[in-house]
């Protein structure tokens with residue numbers, strides 16, 4: 227029996243690579259054992275699990291996902307389709323209907339409307355840090371796991387911002403444009419060293435903290451504002467309010483996620499609270515800064531320069547698209563002096579993209595082949611050590627279900643005749659994830675088990691690997 231969500235990955239080993247830049251990441255090979263969420267040790271005789279079903283795994287990779295990731299997925303024997311850009315919604319809906327796995331970056335919007343059509347989808351890989359482009363709740367409610375790469379491009383963004391601080395301080399963008407147009411304009415007015423100036427970091431997470439260290443090494447004083455109390459690095463100092471930061475900083479840089487609280491967090495009021503002649507950098511998300519308010523602040527001289535890497539609307543692919551059709555203020559923005567505009571390239575370095583490709587593809591493989599949700603951003607993290615070749619008649623049941631009372635009793639009624647070697651369950655909000663390794667199963671039993679789980683009212687998704 228096959229169901230829309232049944233899948234059959236090829237059982238080849240995939241090459242384990244260690245490119246993660248995460249200080250906390252502990253890569254778990256599909257062949258591993260050890261503590262549930264801690265470090266794992268390779269298990270030599272691990273059994274390669276296959277799903278109870280007959281279909282091949284179909285993967286759709288959009289937005290030029292790095293070759294490292296493509297290779298890991300192809301080496302599994304999955305059918306991988308790869309496109310360089312994102313897709314308009316209607317085309318995305320057509321393509322997503324078939325696939326079990328989708329890999330995207332920041333441009334592809336996986337809204338509830340799109341995901342509703344994704345009847346076979348079991349997992350989404352965001353080959354980037356941000357996950358705001360995915361309806362995470364809808365995905366969780368429908369048993370679709372979402373993974374990202376939380377650290378791999380932080381350093382690249384921090385380095386870009388350091389470069390931009392100097393570029394703005396010295397008006398390098400303007401001088402370079404002038405020279406490209408044949409104009410020699412040797413000026414020092416309004417140009418500064420960054421040594422001794424104050425950098426204000428909004429959002430002291432992975433990127434903000436990296437940047438703090440780099441900026442101090444260049445002789446800047448660092449202050450930061452974050453909704454959490456975060457221990458400072460070096461001699462950086464956390465301030466109590468955003469207003470306090472805005473009033474003290476010469477350079478202000480945003481590194482917050484896109485969430486309702488950060489939408490328009492730098493607007494007219496905040497520009498008024500800044501020092502005259504200060505600089506603003508935004509390489510977080512385009513909705514964080516109110517661009518018309520920035521245009522006014524730059525025209526009035528309140529802001530002496532700015533660098534934007536992200537915009538409320540960004541095109542699906544490369545080309546001649548940064549115009550007023552995309553964002554109504556496009557031409558006004560382009561006319562401003564000492565404004566650096568980059569096409570969302572903060573994380574676009576070879577190092578970052580390779581590391582992200584490996585990290586996310588490995589998470590996808592672990593999820594498809596083993597059911598491990600380690601690192602998932604929308605489901606509880608559940609991991610079991612691998613089944614071994616010494617357990618030939620064992621199967622792994624994965625039951626994603628509504629987090630309501632009485633489910634475990636029903637589950638135990640179904641698997642109660644088997645020895646449950648190990649079992650782990652955890653919940654996150656309304657969704658719970660149960661994984662159990664059971665003994666004495668043959669194909670007929672698996673079919674019965676599958677049907678029984680699928681008929682429970684609490685069911686969101688059932689997968690059986692054996």
Ligand SMILES: NC(=O)c1ccc[n+]([C@@H]2O[C@H](COP(=O)([O-])OP(=O)(O)OC[C@H]3O[C@@H](n4cnc5c(N)ncnc54)[C@H](O)[C@@H]3O)[C@@H](O)[C@H]2O)c1
Nearest residue numbers: 355356429430431432433452453481482483509510572573
């Ligand atoms: N330009 C690019 O190419 C690029 C690359 C990577 C990440 N990003 C963006 O940068 C963002 C930050 O990345 P990160 O890895 O540092 O994230 P992070 O989660 O490590 O850090 C974000 C920090 O912002 C803080 N924060 C949240 N809401 C806040 C608020 N209202 N006020 C102040 N602080 C708040 C959090 O507490 C956290 O410390 C990502 O969410 C992503 O959108 C952009």
Ligand SMILES: O=C(O)CC[C@@H](O)C(=O)O
Nearest residue numbers: 331332333354355356573
């Ligand atoms: O590569 C991308 O498209 C997004 C980069 C960055 O914004 C991220 O969220 O990691």
